[in-house]
Amino acid sequence: GNSVTQMEGPVTLSEEAFLTINCTYTATGYPSLFWYVQYPGEGLQLLLKATKADDKGSNKGFEATYRKETTSFHLEKGSVQVSDSAVYFCALRGRTGGFKTIFGAGTRLFVKA
Amino acid sequence: GAVVSQHPSRVICKSGTSVKIECRSLDFQATTMFWYRQFPKQSLMLMATSNEGSKATYEQGVEKDKFLINHASLTLSTLTVTSAHPEDSSFYICSASRIRGDTEAFFGQGTRLTVV
Numbered sequence: 001g002n003s004v005t006q007m008e009g010p011v012t013l014s015e016e017a018f019l020t021i022n023c024t025y026t027a028t029g030y031p032s033l034f035w036y037v038q039y040p041g042e043g044l045q046l047l048l049k050a051t052k053a054d055d056k057g058s059n060k061g062f063e064a065t066y067r068k069e070t071t072s073f074h075l076e077k078g079s080v081q082v083s084d085s086a087v088y089f090c091a092l093r094g095r096t097g098g099f100k101t102i103f104g105a106g107t108r109l110f111v112k113a
Numbered sequence: 114g115a116v117v118s119q120h121p122s123r124v125i126c127k128s129g130t131s132v133k134i135e136c137r138s139l140d141f142q143a144t145t146m147f148w149y150r151q152f153p154k155q156s157l158m159l160m161a162t163s164n165e166g167s168k169a170t171y172e173q174g175v176e177k178d179k180f181l182i183n184h185a186s187l188t189l190s191t192l193t194v195t196s197a198h199p200e201d202s203s204f205y206i207c208s209a210s211r212i213r214g215d216t217e218a219f220f221g222q223g224t225r226l227t228v229v
Contacts, residue, residue: 032216043206043223044157051216089156093218098170099145099210101218103157 002027006090006104013080014112021075021107023064023090031092033057033066033073034101038087047075047088085111116140117209119221126197126228134192134224136207142187143209147218148180151204163190197228 007022025033035047035057048057053068062077073090090104116139126132136146145164149157161177163169163184171177179201181193190209194201204225208218 034217036220044220046217046220049217093216098162099215099218100147100159100162101208102159105156108154 002031002092002094002100002102004090004092004102004104006088006107008105008107009087010108010110012110012112015082016079017111019075019077019080019084019109021088021090021109023073023075023104025071025073025090025092027071027092027094029095030068031094033064034091034093035062035064035073035075036089036091036103038089038106040086044089080109080111082111082113085109115211115219117143117207117219117221119205119207119224121224122222123225124227126226128198128228129196131193131195132197132226134194134205134207134226136190136192136209136221138188138209138219141209141211143190144187144212145210145218146184146190147208147210148182148190148192149206149208151206151223153204157206160192194226197226199228202226202228 003026032051034049036044037047048059050057050066056065064075087106089106093101120135148160151157160175161169161171169182184190206223208220210218
């Protein structure tokens with residue numbers, strides 16, 4: 001079945017540092033890929049998405065590129081802020097088998113001032 | 114557009130009682146809705162998929178008699194936790210998609226259930 005693997009956290013960075021959170025997936029066919037962010041005590045917010053190979057999703061300085069050859073969708077940001085502290089989930093939505101959205105384990109990011 | 118609303122956002126119930134959580138698509142018709150459960154500091158685990166007018170499909174290990182799902186209309190799905198116990202305390206999140214092949218499902222804000 002489909003699955004998502006993302007790097008374990010927590011990740012602790014200083015403000016203005018470069019962020020990478022790795023995400024790889026296993027899926028049948030060509031899924032859509034997503035990064036969601038969850039702030040403490042809140043629901044999910046869609047951060048960015050890509051629906052086909054080589055697409056780059058971007059939002060609020062975050063970027064991720066759909067790499068079919070490496071089955072990856074790594075999240076990057078050039079300069080993190082304290083307000084980016086949250087849990088980040090990589091997810092995929094398959095195009096078959098019920099069109100479920102499957103989530104990775106989540107990576108907690110702490111950004112220090 | 115594509116707003117999904119859950120109600121209530123928080124609920125506290127006594128052990129042994131049942132609680133119903135609503136998931137509504139406010140500005141689109143949702144052919145499919147999904148229910149997830151999230152334990153503290155963990156990921157979202159899919160519980161079930163519901164299609165309007167038909168029985169829900171439950172993931173392995175999810176008790177269908179415990180978690181009753183009704184998708185009676187194209188804009189409303191409900192999750193009823195029956196005979197709730199403290200171990201059912203969790204964050205429940207729904208999502209909805211407009212058409213079967215939609216590239217994205219839209220998520221509600223979640224419901225935090227506490228069973229005392």
